[in-house]
Amino acid sequence: MQEGQLQVSGPTVFRKYYNDSQATNASFTSDGWFITGDIAIIDLDGNLSLTAREKDCLNINGVKYPTLDIERDVDSADIDGILKASIYVCPMRLPDAPSETYGVFYQHHIPVDRSLGKDELARIVATNRAIKAACTVSCGQIPHIVLPLPSPFFVKTALGKVSRSALSSAYLKGTCSSLEQQLSAAQSHSDHAKDGPRSEVEHAVFDVVSSVFNIPSSSLHRSLNLFDFGASSLDLMRLKQFLQERLSVSDLPTIGLLKHPELGPLCDYLSLLVNSRSKDMSSSYDPLVCLHSEGSQPPLFLIHPGVGEILVFINLARVLNDDRPVYALRARGFDNDDKAFGSLDEMAESYTAAIEARYPQGPYYIAGYSFGGAVAFEVTKKLESEGRTVAWLGIMNLPPHIQFRMHELVWLEVMINLCVFLALFPDGESGSMIAQVQEHFPELLSSDSEPSCATDVIKWVFDHSDQARLDALQLKLPDFERWIRVAYDISCTGRSYEPSGSVRGALTTIFCAIPLHSMGTRKEFKADRLSKWADFCQGPYEMVDVDGEHYTMLSETHVSSFAERLRGAIGRSQLPKDSAIPRPKLDFDAIPIIDFSLYSSDKGKYFQQMQYALEDVGFGILVNAPGFEDTFQKELFSLADQLFNKPQEWRDALGTSTSYSLRGYFRADTIQGHHKAFAEAYRFGLEMPSPPADAPFWLRLHEGPNQWPREDDLPRFRSMMETLFQQYRNLNITLNEHVCQLLNIPNKVLNDFFPSKAEFNSAIWHYFPVSPEILSEARDGFLQGMHEHRDPSTFLTCLIQSRAGLQAKNHAGTWVDVPMVPGGVVFNIGMQLMKLTGGKFVATTHRVNTLKIDTDRFVPEAFIRHDDF
Numbered sequence: 083m084q085e086g087q088l089q090v091s092g093p094t095v096f097r098k099y100y101n102d103s104q105a106t107n108a109s110f111t112s113d114g115w116f117i118t119g120d121i122a123i124i125d126l127d128g129n130l131s132l133t134a135r136e137k138d139c140l141n142i143n144g145v146k147y148p149t150l151d152i153e154r155d156v157d158s159a160d161i162d163g164i165l166k167a168s169i170y171v172c173p174m175r176l177p178d179a180p181s182e183t184y185g186v187f188y189q190h191h192i193p194v195d196r197s198l199g200k201d202e203l204a205r206i207v208a209t210n211r212a213i214k215a216a217c218t219v220s221c222g223q224i225p226h227i228v229l230p231l232p233s234p235f236f237v238k239t240a241l242g243k244v245s246r247s248a249l250s251s252a253y254l255k256g257t258c259s260s261l262e263q264q265l266s267a268a269q270s271h272s273d274h275a276k277d278g279p280r281s282e283v284e285h286a287v288f289d290v291v292s293s294v295f296n297i298p299s300s301s302l303h304r305s306l307n308l309f310d311f312g313a314s315s316l317d318l319m320r321l322k323q324f325l326q327e328r329l330s331v332s333d334l335p336t337i338g339l340l341k342h343p344e345l346g347p348l349c350d351y352l353s354l355l356v357n358s359r360s361k362d363m364s365s366s367y368d369p370l371v372c373l374h375s376e377g378s379q380p381p382l383f384l385i386h387p388g389v390g391e392i393l394v395f396i397n398l399a400r401v402l403n404d405d406r407p408v409y410a411l412r413a414r415g416f417d418n419d420d421k422a423f424g425s426l427d428e429m430a431e432s433y434t435a436a437i438e439a440r441y442p443q444g445p446y447y448i449a450g451y452s453f454g455g456a457v458a459f460e461v462t463k464k465l466e467s468e469g470r471t472v473a474w475l476g477i478m479n480l481p482p483h484i485q486f487r488m489h490e491l492v493w494l495e496v497m498i499n500l501c502v503f504l505a506l507f508p509d510g511e512s513g514s515m516i517a518q519v520q521e522h523f524p525e526l527l528s529s530d531s532e533p534s535c536a537t538d539v540i541k542w543v544f545d546h547s548d549q550a551r552l553d554a555l556q557l558k559l560p561d562f563e564r565w566i567r568v569a570y571d572i573s574c575t576g577r578s579y580e581p582s583g584s585v586r587g588a589l590t591t592i593f594c595a596i597p598l599h600s601m602g603t604r605k606e607f608k609a610d611r612l613s614k615w616a617d618f619c620q621g622p623y624e625m626v627d628v629d630g631e632h633y634t635m636l637s638e639t640h641v642s643s644f645a646e647r648l649r650g651a652i653g654r655s656q657l658p659k660d661s662a663i664p665r666p667k668l669d670f671d672a673i674p675i676i677d678f679s680l681y682s683s684d685k686g687k688y689f690q691q692m693q694y695a696l697e698d699v700g701f702g703i704l705v706n707a708p709g710f711e712d713t714f715q716k717e718l719f720s721l722a723d724q725l726f727n728k729p730q731e732w733r734d735a736l737g738t739s740t741s742y743s744l745r746g747y748f749r750a751d752t753i754q755g756h757h758k759a760f761a762e763a764y765r766f767g768l769e770m771p772s773p774p775a776d777a778p779f780w781l782r783l784h785e786g787p788n789q790w791p792r793e794d795d796l797p798r799f800r801s802m803m804e805t806l807f808q809q810y811r812n813l814n815i816t817l818n819e820h821v822c823q824l825l826n827i828p829n830k831v832l833n834d835f836f837p838s839k840a841e842f843n844s845a846i847w848h849y850f851p852v853s854p855e856i857l858s859e860a861r862d863g864f865l866q867g868m869h870e871h872r873d874p875s876t877f878l879t880c881l882i883q884s885r886a887g888l889q890a891k892n893h894a895g896t897w898v899d900v901p902m903v904p905g906g907v908v909f910n911i912g913m914q915l916m917k918l919t920g921g922k923f924v925a926t927t928h929r930v931n932t933l934k935i936d937t938d939r940f941v942p943e944a945f946i947r948h949d950d951f
């Protein structure tokens with residue numbers, strides 16, 4: 083049972099649109115069935131269910147793009163000059179075009195037949211350009227037309243929705259051609275002024291690009307990216323050939339195109355190439371080719387299959403749509419005198435280094451197609467052995483043991499495989515091709531290495547390939563020959579490859595397609611071969627069936643469904659990632675010091691350090707945090723010093739025993755038992771009215787009027803402490819947002835729960851220095867300043883300290899000193915935040931050790947819902 087297009091016919095079905103043969107032709111099959119536009123399924127009992135609307139999707143070369151998604155993306159781009167939800171993406175088919183395209187129409191007040199002023203045109207051109215860019219980013223396809231139209235064009239259907247087909251057909255009928263012409267003239271004028279071609283070579287490049295991609299030159303500009311507007315591997319081959327002809331360059335390196343997908347840089351590169359008349363413009367070998375440059379998530383790295391090229395990933399990168407850049411790794415040996423890699427390990431070494439250099443911070447997402455799967459496995463192990471996090475490893479239809487297969491791959495077969503891969507023979511004819519080649523070159527039978535007659539064989543096969551396909555690929559004999567050599571060298575590296583070791587943390591996904599004939603059925607291939615990956619994964623591992631066969635799983639037909647499964651797998655990798663990685667938490671021997679100003683100058687580094695502090699240590703010291711300058715801190719310490727130096731009776735008069743809410747002064751060294759500490763404190767918070775006398779004590783804790791010393795007794799004390807209090811609040815609110823970014827949740831989530839001011843309190847601690855009298859009470863290197871504990875706080879706890887003395891316990895049980903850094907703010911995680919993050923952030927046990935305190939230590943701190951003291 084399969085879904086299909088619902089077509090209806092019968093006495094109750096209308097037979098044509100009145101006076102509109104174009105609409106009729108578009109909506110009826112040639113034998114008179116009405117194409118409803120619904121996708122439906124009929125079950126075994128004959129029940130019909132509608133499953134989707136076909137017309138809500140664009141169908142470009144067989145790839146479907148939901149129009150609503152594109153509209154939503156344009157809406158969220160907040161483009162000047164359009165109202166929210168007033169934009170319609172309308173599929174259309176131009177006369178004689180092989181595939182559908184689309185137009186974008188939005189509501190505007192100008193009538194279509196009026197001639198417009200210069201400024202008005204310029205505004206609309208800017209809006210249209212922004213819409214075009216947003217659409218192209220959204221679906222990878224450039225709209226055929228973007229037009230503002232007045233409201234009468236936006237006809238509603240019986241269901242009250244704007245009819246997209248009415249918009250398309252109004253456009254196709256030429257109803258808005260005067261407006262279209264005015265805009266197109268204005269646009270090409272502005273393109274020229276701003277961004278258009280600047281030299282002869284550039285004009286030539288624009289012309290060629292325009293004809294290869296069938297886009298008017300007027301809509302090309304230097305910042306357009308070939309991949310973003312949907313270049314396929316075939317397009318690139320054609321582009322290369324046309325550029326070579328037009329620029330009279332005999333051998334334009336493919337890599338030159340792959341590395342300069344933006345028109346501007348491509349023009350610069352080609353200008354240099356032409357001007358220097360040099361054939362060799364490719365720089366030294368770099369395996370990475372960027373196929374998609376945008377996205378907020380870590381990049382995906384894709385490793386080439388046995389043929390060494392990465393063209394097969396271009397479509398995948400185009401439809402992946404996973405908010406992450408995509409890089410492909412291309413084998414060595416295609417360009418200049420580059421030599422192929424001598425071993426799989428050398429290859430993995432080189433790719434690992436390139437990946438690390440491009441994206442040092444990780445985590446890594448890596449996949450390999452066919453032979454590339456084994457390389458991806460080796461790269462993953464190398465990264466993990468260097469302590470890096472690989473979140474996901476994807477292996478596309480390759481078992482771990484490949485030696486037997488690589489030995490099967492004699493030279494002849496490697497060559498034929500490349501032909502199959504490039505579709506140089508009609509379907510199903512590769513077997514007979516092998517037989518024919520063997521008949522012509524009997525010496526091949528006994529040869530598993532490259533035969534002496536290789537050049538003749540290659541030429542013979544080339545001559546017997548599908549010439550139309552060769553033309554379409556623009557593949558010339560020397561390129562074909564070199565390619566076969568690279569592919570053969572790669573397959574040789576696999577002959578001695580023995581998998582060993584295992585992937586530690588990454589989720590490993592094995593994508594299973596229909597295997598090559600010699601491997602049996604998919605079921606057998608999975609059970610006998612692919613499942614052996616389980617022996618090489620310590621982390622989670624899964625098998626995912628995909629559409630198509632070994633060589634077609636990424637083809638135009640299957641690439642969308644493959645992309646969907648790949649996205650799913652990457653998505654799953656994020657869940658078990660943290661629990662699966664056996665990186666021990668609390669494995670620290672120093673407290674990280676983080677420069678807050680990195681947040682502006684190098685966000686990546688800032689978050690990397692923050693992540694380590696929150697996930698692995700539970701503690702950190704921020705320097706350059708706004709509002710905590712060293713001079714400000716010093717004044718606070720000096721005021722604290724003055725407060726605690728007042729006579730005992732003066733301090734007792736501000737004592738907590740006289741405050742319902744326990745605000746004020748108290749001595750911790752008079753407490754008996756575990757909580758006894760050689761310290762005293764002054765507690766305060768936001769000014770609050772006295773709680774009712776009958777309120778239960780737990781509702782009164784820390785909420786009430788402060789017991790401030792008199793201003794003339796201790797000038798500036800109150801105002802400085804109130805300022806500090808504000809600064810802590812502000813810092814917490816900022817850090818909450820950073821925490822959200824690390825947790826990958828909307829920035830405001832934590833601040834939405836940030837408590838009202840009343841629940842935000844402060845204390846100033848005064849720790850007594852070690853003295854001969856109390857020294858005898860020390861046990862195991864510890865004398866109590868504050869007992870060993872974890873904070874109960876829900877948000878980051880922050881404090882400033884005048885001296886060292888605080889210690890945090892690592893996983894080995896060693897106490898690590900939290901150093902005193904002038905102008906620093908110590909922050910740490912409490913148990914609530916640890917629980918809220920499922921243990922991602924760690925609440926670390928800490929204490930204050932009087933043995934470390936040689937002279938009075940003052941600590942004004944801030945806490946939120948923090949009543950453990």
Ligand SMILES: O=C(O)CCC(=O)C(=O)O
Pocket residue numbers: 847868873881883887888928929930941943
């Ligand atoms: O005074 C210090 O350094 C630490 C204080 C503390 O851990 C707390 O109040 O929870």
Ligand SMILES: [Fe+2]
Pocket residue numbers: 871872873928
């Ligand atoms: Fe604490």
